[in-house]
Amino acid sequence: MMQHVYRLASIVALALAFALAGGSAFAGDQQEAEAEVREIERLGISAHWRESNARIKELSSRLDAFSPEQRKRIEFVRLRNVALAGDERAALTGLAGLLKQDMPAALRIRIYTTAINVAANVEDWPLAFSWLNDGMSYLPQAPEGAARLLTVASYLHTLVGESEKARDLAERALHQVESGDDPRAVCLAVSQLALAEDHRYDFPEAERWRHRQIETCSKAGDLVFTALGKYGVGKAAAAQGRHDEALEWGGEALSELKAAGFAAGAFSARLVIAGSLIATDRDLDEAEALLNDTLRYYREQRSDSAIAETERLLAKLAERRGEPAAALSHLNSAISATEAADRIARERRLAYLQVEFDLRAKEQQIALLEAEKKVAALQVAVTKRRQWLLALGMFALLVTAILLLVLLRRSFRERRRYRWQSEHDSLTGLYNYQQVRKLGEAAFAQAREEGRPFTAVVADIDLFKQVNDRHGHAAGDEALRSLGAWIRETVGGRGVTGRSGGDEFTILLDADAEEAAALLQRLRDRIEPITVFGQTFRFNISSGICQVDGQVDTLEQLVHLADQALYRAKHEGRDRVVCASDTASGETQGAGLVVVGSGIQFGRHASERCLSEIREAQVVLCLTDPFALAMVRGLRPDAINLGVHYAPGKDRRETYREIDEAIMQQLRAGKQVCAVFYGHPGVFADVPHRVVRKAREAGIPARMEPGISAEACLYADLDIDPGHRGVQSMEATHFMVYDRVPDTAGLVLLWQVALSGDLSCSRLHAEREGLQALVDKLLRWYPPDHGVVLYEAAQLPIASPRIEHLRLSDLPDARYEEYTTLVIPPLGELRDDPVREAEASGRA
Template sequence: MFRPLASALLWLAFACAPAFAVDAPPADAAVLEAKVREIERLAVTAHWSKSDAAIEALEQQASALTPLQRHRIDFVRLRNRALAGDQPAALKGLADLLKQDLPVPLRVRVYTTATGVAANLEDWPLAFAWLNEGLKYLHDSPAESARLLGAASYLHTLVGETGRARELALQALDNVKQGNDPRALCLALSDVALAEDHAGHFSEAEKWRHRQIDACVRAADPIFIANGKYGVGKMAAAQGHHDEALKWGREALAEFEQVGFAVGAYSARLVIAESLIASNRQLDEAQAMLTDTLRYYRQQKSDLAIAETERLLARLAEKRGDIGKALLHTKQAMAVSEAAEVQARERRLAYLQVQFDTRLKEQQIALLEAEKQVAALQVTATKRWQWLLGLGMAGLLVTAILLSVLLRRSFRQRRRYRWLSEHDSLTRLFNYQQVRKLGEAAFARARDTGRPFTAIVADIDLFKQVNDRYGHAAGDEALCSLGAWISEAVGDNGIAGRSGGDEFTILLEADAAEAEATMQRLRARMEPITVFGQTFRINISSGVCQAGGEAATLEQLVHEADQALYRAKHEGRDRVVRAGEGAATLVPAAGLVVVGSGIQFGRHASERCLSEIREAEVVFCLADPFALAMIHDLRPDVVNLGVHYAPGKDRRDTYRDMDAAIMAQLRAGKQVCAVFYGHPGVFADVPHEVMRKARAEGIPARMEPGISAEACLYADLGIDPGHRGVQSMEATHFLVYDRRPDTAGLVLLWQVALSGDLSCTRLHAEPEGVQALVDRLLRWYPADHEVILYEAARLPIETPRADRLALRDLAAARYEEYTTLVIPPLEGPGGKPGVEQDQLPGS
């Protein structure tokens, strides 16, 4: 969890420390100085409102204050305004305060707080500029260096320079150790802990947090004591110690609320909620905390904190089995994360720009110094021999060349940074922001001149399969190649850019027919791609929309093109679809296809089965956890029918609940694919019943076969059912209906664990039921007749179970719900009992 808002406000908490060292005031001014120092003490040790109240009480004596005392009180007041939430006003006031004649220690402290407020308001160029200005005073004010180094460490953390951030924080700590300021030690330790946190060194960060708590307790700083406890809880949660995280999180929350520090309190609530969800307890409390926290962060417009809260809500919904809500929160978290990434890039760009400007100024200063030296040489040269004049002119020439080279390099670097800020580094097309910026101008120009304007949205069909099958390097090469082909097809006739992922946006000052022709030229230009010796092709689908009455803005026009792209995907991919044409065909008629996942989904699932899963509007699944996980990768929206099972629940009721869930989607007009374990029509009540109901209501329904456990049994045990014949029955059916086995052939009894369960509520074997089955079989088979307990392997790394034992020992054996009893013929070929060992080829 990384929350810039909380961290920036914590700077404000330590930026106003106790009174500065001043000369002893006269007796009549001692009282005023004591009041000023008390205001500074309250600003650190109590709620900000108390120091505000003390300032108001001193207003009547303001005329008696010295200029320095007024500046110190103004600083506390501005810091309080920032803590109270009025940060724009605080920032303006701090900028005005920096224009005053301030002593160096106070100036450094103002720079530190101003940098934090500017960062909180995301004015990154100003934050880095003020930081660099403040760093110039480090040697003039050693006592304040730790705080400014802490601010520098924090800003470097924000732009991803975690190594540099850690170095600055440790440098600040070394400076603090040389003095005897307990509060400065408290703050420096918090900076080191924060740097270790963002570097991913969680156990190290937790140790630093404990040291911070001890130091802050000695300094009597309630905000940073609570901050340290919050940090310990956060690190404990990151390492999976959720009971410990819950304890520290609750302590931090109580202490943050006691001092009125709302940002810290909401951060602590996230640690508590995360620990409650991970330990699967008090989920209602976690829900309430997350709902309140999400509302707060949305008011604060803190995208990273919103994304973290949405992810925790998704995990909570998943814990409660609400897959739909979990998916919704995940999508919202992803959307907000994209905005946060944009902000992170802006921070990084601002950092690089300030660094660049700083280096440029240093270079310019160096050039000015060089020019001064040249001038001095010229003055000296006039007093020396004539031949020294030539030497001076040569020096001028060298300096001019150096200046030219440096300026040219500076221009190139500036142009390169601008290009990087406007283009996608992989495809070299415009990035999303630049496409919209240029597109708005082109769209307005087209409307003013009456020229046609068309938007195209395109993406790569089944791009995830390219990454999964050939690797991410192949995916990058596909995007790079497509970017080059788009650039060739569009040329200077339009604006083309990468919108994100594998999606591209093209804007043309042309009608829809010309746009379609452009896309056809692009599709014709596409050719096979080879990466690491593997060659593959990609196809693209495109949506085209020409500006008209319905598309009043560029945003609406792109949206209509995106909807047309959706139709292109729905109609089979690899095509160009124009918005507004054939929209009525988008709504398909309801239909049902039932497919089998096989026993090992990764090996047994057919291409037809996978195609049905991908193309269906709604996918239901009743399979083992491994198959369900793989199907979830194909279709994250898959509905798990297994949730209808419950201990003690009649399986017939469970089956009817599954029927109802599938029929509800069919009656809503959806194309439904239902995936069942093994062969969907073998020992399966739900597939046959739901197909019967669908057909009775006039809904097309069909079944695609799959590999069954019986097919695996023949392969694993080496049995040919055609040699002696086979009799296959459900174990309870065999008992209840007193079926007579054919002892001369193979007998298969399925679901042996549920033998005799007429209540349809049992999910495990009971020795009494199995013994009843053994007693029945002993009518026709001897007690020492060898039988086989068979279980098919569900994973490639597993081996099938084939335990051979005497019939009399069945009751004491181990059973799973899917265990099958294999009874070989009473006599094999040649009068030998057991499974046939020598079969003729082709028998």
């Protein structure tokens, strides 16, 4: 019996030994398998997707050795690679099938995160939001996945235009993972926060987060998101006008995104590079190649918003090259793509609102059931609960009031912050250009009303570009920050200080020029060397001063005179202060007049000479169309509009005399005057010729610069060569009043046809009687059905010229503007000169 017991014990021990040995071998196999799965997961985020795909293919023959969870993790990496390779539809189908299988909650949340991103990328918004809600239900089982779902929820809200909510979700995600040990979760949260700022168009803030994205994602070993961070920095730099930086960052991003095999990201980087090349007007051929390649890709992907952005860049490129037709074609394509993108955005928004509506409906249904339950309970002891409910209601009102106060306080703080940002320069903390002008206008008016001295100072850093070139843009920024602080410290509360743009600063003081000069000397004494990144440098400033006198009527004029004094300080050697009054006596003897033409489209037709004259003149007077006037005032806000002298029913001859006098008055005051007239100032324009003659008669130098006239546009738009048949060009009323015979064998142009027969010079509209009289005279030489053209040149680049073909007899019933031109094509063929023929026959 004892032997049997011992034998049984030895068998059990032997079996246990075999079991332990087999268990140890199995555990070793599982550890090896887990190491291989983790290596595949690491390669999936830190290397090109082909590397992890290659590992997966190597394991395909022995997948049975892996646990079901490990096989699902491998399949998840494979499907993510399919999406990265560009086949997002196939990836979405695979992810949907994978989510139907059993798996741990933590893995399921990871798969939901990627699946939601892919669904959003293919515009399947109902599925994306549905998966987001499904993923939320697994958080109680895997609370560590909350940050991932918050990050992807932020991404969805960014895409549907809920930028503020997207930013809030991303911040919550980052707050949850910052103190943890998952570097990739931090990388994803920071990346989404940067994207939310990008969509809020807060590019400085977006750029700050993009730098942090590069840092965190590099630590996490995520190749794709590190490269996307560099792309984001390049995009933000380009949006802020720093195109050299944008090119550098965009190039790095493109190289790394190609290395990661992320096609969509690589094409986005191409757009940043192409846009900066166009903005800096260099390597336009390379920009065109990049854009054409990108356009083909986005059309294959049917990404309308990206197509629209690419077409807009192609339009800018064509405009740079002077190809208006190509620019217009690309602009039209961009508009069409934008409309399609807007439709998709509306569908996206509708899906979001539908999901929101379903959630609220479910919440309301639950609330209704709970309310019915409470009502049933309350019916049992309504008297006892009444006082409790009253106290609860009072408490709720108190909580609501507290919440409202908190929200109001927060709203007040935000409004105050936004208002400060809208009024101040972000780099120096001084007022921005608009706020300086606003506060300066009020101070200027009050000083004039009270008879107090008022002085404008314009200052900038000498050779500021050299500071950036030698020491870097960070040094340039630090120089501007420091100078802003020294100006604020020196001026204190004695005036309005602001940054006008670039390295230029404006100071408006309730003081005379002498006090302003003393203040500037204190400021110059305050400037000290600056050290940035171990490099120490110093800079000087030049300043112009102008005090209000009897000839200055507006703040714009005062600042302009101070600006001219600054220019003189630059020309005299820099590092000095020049007062406008120092040379005022000499300027009164330096009066001069130049008359320039704005062309028909100022933005396209105004020559560099014209723009230079406008910038350099002391006084600019304009008689142009409203669009040209607005653009001139962009260069010279103090430009005077001569169009105010016109009035309905007023004799135009009186208007012309008033315009003459307005120009001569400035000349007699010793000013350098630039008079800007519509089109060509010497074509069908009495005032420019007359005022030039008057100025010369007064001994004042005067000249006229040509411009593009409506007649020049007419030849181009109607494809007419005046050299073929010759041209007879007359004012319509002049033709009617005088004995003029049209040359029917050549082209005849009649200008201001709407005012035909107006001898009062007071009419600004067409009258049928005058037009009929014009037609009656033309019928002496032309048949009634002779084809004519009514022509009006296009005043805007986006507009088309009016070219209306009709019969001569239909002219009285046509539509006219004051500037409509009648074009009468030749009648019949040219005939040989009979005298020349006779002479030729005699010689024969």
